Amino acid sequence: MSGSGVEAVRAALRGAASDDQRVKIQKRMTDPAMRVIGVRMGTVFDIAKAHTAMTLDDVDQLLVSDTYEDRMVAVSILDFKARAKNVDRAALYELWMRRLDRIDTWDYIDRSAPRVVGWYLLDKPRDPLFELARSDDRWHRRAAVTAAFWIIRAGDLDDPLALCEILAADPEHLVQTNVGVALREIGRVDRGRLEEFLKRRGADLSAAARRTARTALAPHP
Template identity: 55%
Template structure:
């Protein structure tokens, strides 16, 4: 890396390096997929998020340099900066569009479940709140499980705003997905629907329970008073 963007990467890395722990490095290394291709510094997530907060005002054009880092924690800082930017008050629709496009244009680098979960609801879901949901359905039909996870995880923000129709359609589309990367957040989405409208969740379960894995059913029904 060269230029000002590389300097940002170096500064973020240095801030994280100062907080490294051998025990945390071992802990994170053991939970990362063996094929992640990422190196681990060894920094607790709270410290990673605190570092990201310090960099929330960075130019969005610099985010891809963090997202393309070979270091897990630096990449998490990049994803978290997108999320923290999306939380800011008074963002214009163009601001949200730029965040959304940065996420999707770099999705091949947002390649772990915790990267997706960190940013997809506010960065993707919030932008699409008042727009066509076709991009979510396109992602839900992707041949990449991590992109399908983005589709259903982004819908958490829609559910939070009381919009249940498209999240339920996405859940139905992904209900018997072959990857647990997808079916777990499907169960979470259904659980969140049930917080707002138990009757709709019960109707969904009555129609589709036969397609659902046991872990998905357990997650979906975990807050129902008569869950079994």
């Protein structure tokens, strides 16, 4: 049985749903079978923020839902929880990884992987990210490089660069886009290391990833 928190979230989502939003959101779904009820993203985030105190058992129930907005609330709650002081980062990370098969859209990953996964792994071995980067699943590979954003933010570049090395020639556009973002952020920390990477592997990147990465090298106005 759903907990009261789950019921409250679903009631709030239903109350905010519209056909116009459903059509707009459905157009950007990478899985046409995903059930969308049509709630504006700003409203989804507001609902998540209002339920940040939800138990992880309830978040888990939202993650296993077949509805896009339910799962977006769930990953957003995990992200909001990760920002809190004295949070149990291990519990957030373990739930995220246990339900990785449900975190299967680009925006679920971007919304939650940096703080929930990357922050947890700041002071730990990054083996899980390398396993994800070598996965046959494109979402796992995107998750690996996206989680690395938080590690880059901390000024730790070795593992993020190694992940970009693995993913430089990735055939999936939705992986390449975030490889480009990771490289751009690396360049903002250490321009030289980005330049060296682009000399060696730039030709392997997609055109979009190269353009994104090189924005870190553009002269400041």
